[in-house]
Amino acid sequence: MxxxxxxxxxxxxxxxxxxxxxxxxxxxxxxxxxxxxxxxxxxxxxxxxxxxxxxxxxxxxxxxxxxxxxxxxxxxxxxxxxxxxxxxxxxxxxxxxxxxxxxxxxxxxxxxxxxxxxxxxxxxxxxxxxxxxxxxxxxxxxxxxxxxxxxxxxxxxxxxxxxxxxxxxxxxxxxxxxxxxxxxxxxxxxxxxxxxxxxxxxxxxxxxxxxxxxxxxxxxxxxxxRGNCYFFIEVEGARRDLHSGGFGGTVYEAMSDLVYLLGVLADVNGKILIPGIYDDVLPVTEQEKELYKDLIFDLKDMQRDSGVSKFLHSTKGDLLMHRWRFPSVSIHGIEGAFSGSGTKTVIPAKVIGKFSIRQVPKMKPSVVEKQVSNYLESKFAERKSPNKMKVTMVIGAQxxxxxxxxxxxxxxxxxxxxxxxxxxxxxxxxxxxxxxxxxxxxxxxxxxxxxxxxxxxxxxxxxxxxxxxxxxxxxxxxxxxxxxxxxx
The missing domain is CATH 3.40.630.10 (Zn peptidases)
Structure with missing residues (x-):
């Protein structure tokens, strides 16, 4: 003693x-x-x-x-x-x-x-x-x-x-x-x-x-x-909003075109579907992987804090790399659509979808802008819709x-x-x-x-x-x- x-x-x-x-x-x-x-x-x-x-x-x-x-x-x-x-x-x-x-x-x-x-x-x-x-x-x-x-x-x-x-x-x-x-x-x-x-x-x-x-x-x-390339997709159809009782089933709806375009940005697992988008992403080195091993981070704590029942990735390293290290796409909203409480049977004449791509080194905003525009224009052409579609990048932070x-x-x-x-x-x-x-x-x-x-x-x-x-x-x-x- x-x-x-x-x-x-x-x-x-x-x-x-x-x-x-x-x-x-x-x-x-x-x-x-x-x-x-x-x-x-x-x-x-x-x-x-x-x-x-x-x-x-x-x-x-x-x-x-x-x-x-x-x-x-x-x-x-x-x-x-x-x-x-x-x-x-x-x-x-x-x-x-x-x-x-x-x-x-x-x-x-x-x-x-x-x-x-x-x-x-x-x-x-x-x-x-x-x-x-x-x-x-x-x-x-x-x-x-x-x-x-x-x-x-x-x-x-x-x-x-x-x-x-x-x-x-x-x-x-x-x-x-x-x-x-x-x-x-x-x-x-x-x-x-x-x-x-x-x-x-x-x-x-x-x-x-x-x-x-x-x-x-x-x-x-x-x-x-990560950087931030923020985009607007504008789809315009009729000259004015239409009533679905009188025009439903007879027109190419701008909202349908927009929802389709937003839906082809990524698959269900979060992988971005835009051709070439990953070409400039730097490969992960073994030295870099080591940095993630000792990080104190609990997925369950993040679930409790955010209220998310299941993440796209199940390990600490994978989740943090996709949070910091790899590009991602997120859909943020639709302007021009009915969003109030109750019901409204309108067919919007023009809608604007808003989404962003968080890009990583060495991805350049100018290259991402071209890749996104080319891809969405090609997917829109496949629909053979007579509506007008325009893609605009409003933020290009590196x-x-x-x-x-x-x-x-x-x-x-x-x-x-x-x-x-x-x-x-x-x-x-x-x-x-x-x-x-x-x-x-x-x-x-x-x-x-x-x-x-x-x-x-x-x-x-x-x-x-x-x-x-x-x-x-x-x-x-x-x-x-x-x-x-x-x-x-």
């Missing part, structure tokens, strides 16, 4: 404490955690909903509050004005300022630029929130409120990390690129990137996006995302894939290991992240997504939250990353 007590005492001694417990930087962060939570409470209370023109002043107020805090902790800030937004014909409202900030300007040190946003999704208590969305509420070690995870909490964790590291020594130059219109399309952002590429961004070595979740409770680093051997990825993995004592999950996003591809294309810089959101944070839904664990330990992650990046 004495031997066991001696071993326990030895393991608990300072020499055997984990790096997190024995690190003065991490102790500093822990000692200020109450202050960090209080600041998040103040920021959540600002209703910076960028979709609501009546709250545009709140978005600008949020940008000013962010600027003031950056100045307080020793940063330099430039507020870039974007002018007005034409919200509706004849109605213009001001766009919120964009923050360009920096800490340090040592030419012998690497420079990393972080991107984040201060606007939020709409939220009202009567939408189904259990708490006031603009009052930070702590429950079961979770912090509920709009923006806690997307993206105020993640940006604040980064700012707190920068402030903490500066108490010791800032080993890299840090720049910040923070906007207030991300939730509605990032108006004017691409223009700023282009205009500032030879000034503000000229000495940037790495770019990190702080607006992503983990796959599980295990920290994740995102290195790729996929993004980074090199995981870039120094910042190595630094991030080291930081995860240091803070959490685990290997980071290397993950992709099934959705589209246009800003990452834009940074890469315009600036030619290495881009990484290093977020601290949880997999169940509901960033666009009711009861958005971030766990206190992710918020505080995420602050340590960003602080460690800054230090690790200097040593790569």
């Amino acid at each position: 004495l031997f066991i007590l001696c071993i326990v005492s030895l393991l608990l001694s300072p020499a055997f404490l984990s790096p997190v417990q024995n690190d003065p930087l991490f102790k500093h962060i822990d000692d200020h955690s109450h202050e960090y939570i209080q600041r998040l409470k103040e920021w959540v209370a600002i209703e910076s909903d960028s979709s609501d023109p009546s709250k545009r002043d709140q978005v600008e107020h949020m940008m000013q509050v962010t600027k003031d805090y950056i100045l307080k902790i020793g940063g330099k800030v430039e507020m870039v004005e974007l002018g007005d937004q034409e919200y509706s014909p004849g109605v213009k409202i001001p766009l919120p300022s964009v923050i360009l900030a920096e800490f340090g300007n040592d030419k012998t040190k690497p420079t990393v630029c972080f991107y984040g946003h201060m606007d939020v999704q709409p939220a009202k208590k009567d939408d189904g929130w259990e708490t006031d969305p603009y009052v930070l509420t702590e429950k079961d070690s979770k912090l509920f409120g709009r923006g806690t995870s997307d993206d105020k909490g993640q940006v604040l964790a980064l700012l707190h990390a920068v402030e903490s590291v500066m108490k010791f020594d800032l080993p890299v130059n840090v720049k910040l690129f923070i906007e207030g219109m991300e939730e509605v399309g990032s108006n004017g952002l691409e223009k700023i990137v282009e205009e500032k590429k030879d000034t503000f961004f000229s000495n940037v070595d790495y770019i990190v996006v702080t607006d992503t979740p983990w796959l599980s409770t295990k920290p994740g680093i995102t290195y790729g995302a 996929p993004w894939l980074a090199n995981m051997s870039d120094p910042q990825y190595l630094a991030a993995r080291n930081a995860v290991r240091r803070v959490f004592n685990v290997e980071a999950d290397m993950i992709r996003a099934g959705g589209t992240i246009p800003i990452a591809k834009n940074f890469e294309d315009v600036l030619g810089k290495s881009v990484m997504l290093l977020g601290i959101g949880g997999p169940d944070d509901a960033p666009h839904g009711q009861n958005e939250k971030i766990s206190m664990y992710n918020y505080i330990e995420g602050t340590k992650l960003y602080a460690s990353f800054l230090q690790e990046l200097a040593s790569i």
